[in-house]
Amino acid sequence: MSAPNMDCEQRGDIDSVFGWIANLCNKETRLWAMLELFERRTHIDSLGLLLWHSFGAVSGLLQEIVSIYPAIYQEIELTGQQSHRICTAIGLIQAMASHPFIGIQLIRCQFMCYLMPLLKMTSQTRAVEHVRLSVLGVICGLLKSDHPEIVSYFLGTELIPLTLRQLEFGTTMSKVLCAFVLYRTLEHEVGLKFASRRLARKLHLIHTLARVVHQLTLEPEPRVLKHVVRIYSRLADHPQNLELILKLLPAQIRNGYFCQEGLVGFESASLELADLNRKLSKNEEKDKVCDDAMPENH
Structure with missing residues (x-):
């Protein structure tokens, strides 16, 4: 796998990126890895591709999404810490969704069905609103690709x-x-x-x-x-x-x-x-x- 284009040219920084992506597989190290990658997402041109093609990275982000479901269906109030964590995971998903090839793959593998339930939260607290805006950001990014298959997919959901x-x-x-x-x-x-x-x-x-x-x-x-x-x-x-x-x-x-x-x-x-x-x-x-x-x- 080739190293991504980055502002930092030192090999150690590139190795750090690969290390953080690998740490997404581990629940104990995932939060720190997500925060580091999220902070640098605009400086890593190939971040979406790296996440999509790295073993366990997408699975780790998906586990973060699913972990919030009890708060949705049991109407438990989200804390600021929970909101920040899941928004960081969604931000990395958006890095994948903004790539034209990966965006359509996310649709075809039904990945978005895991994000759609997050829009069902009716609370208007700041914590929930941050999650809602993050999910809408992913959807907006997908719709910008102008692919009819993406529109057709969303028409089959509760999006409207x-x-x-x-x-x-x-x-x-x-x-x-x-x-x-x-x-x-x-x-x-x-x-x-x-x-x-x-x-x-x-x-x-x-x-x-x-x-x-x-x-x-x-x-x-x-x-x-x-x-x-x-x-x-x-x-x-x-x-x-x-x-x-x-x-x-x-x-x-x-x-x-x-x-x-x-x-x-x-x-x-x-x-x-x-x-x-x-x-x-x-x-x-x-x-x-x-x-x-x-x-x-x-």
Whole structure:
């Protein structure tokens, strides 16, 4: 195995990296090894590959994930120490997930099914929030790869209802990441078709978006608004969604409430809102023409 490219050129430092990876197999030495690797993850170009191909490394990280399950299912409050430990393990998993080859392998071997339960924790404590954000970070990294197989996998999980819940009730950062996850999922044709297929599914999504928009009028967050507008626009690309969107779309989206110049975090707000409204207006005009063309009953 070739040595990774690192800022430090001394052979001893490279040997240390291999030593820490080997120590992931041992429960007694795992925490220290995870902390050392996590701290240096941006300086080790091949860290994801090294972890994936090293004997026992992935298994050791998986044991850390599974160890937190009792806290999830028995509703035991996470301590800061537990949260820090598992977030470190998830951070190393993200190093693997960000690699295009390994990301798809994580999906194919069902690795993500071990991370998804962590999103079911409903507590809003700081310890749980750090875990939640870490898992969402892995999912965002996977979705950035633009691989349709990854989107299809997540559509078969509880990701959409879980992210919709956090989009409505989560912290600001959770909302930002969940909005991004939803948009990236719908960006793919398979995701749009999935969201548009059943009435109950569409209603859940569009009602949640409407409630989030009302929240944004009270507590503005341009980064969330940006993705919400793009989700609406993407949903409007499917003709079966247009009637519901027009019926349930909050007035603030149509009356220019959010059209501010230079909105930090969503500088293109005016343009994107105008594009969305043009899509919806075309459909309204089309419906009007169809109604006018209908023969009157005598």
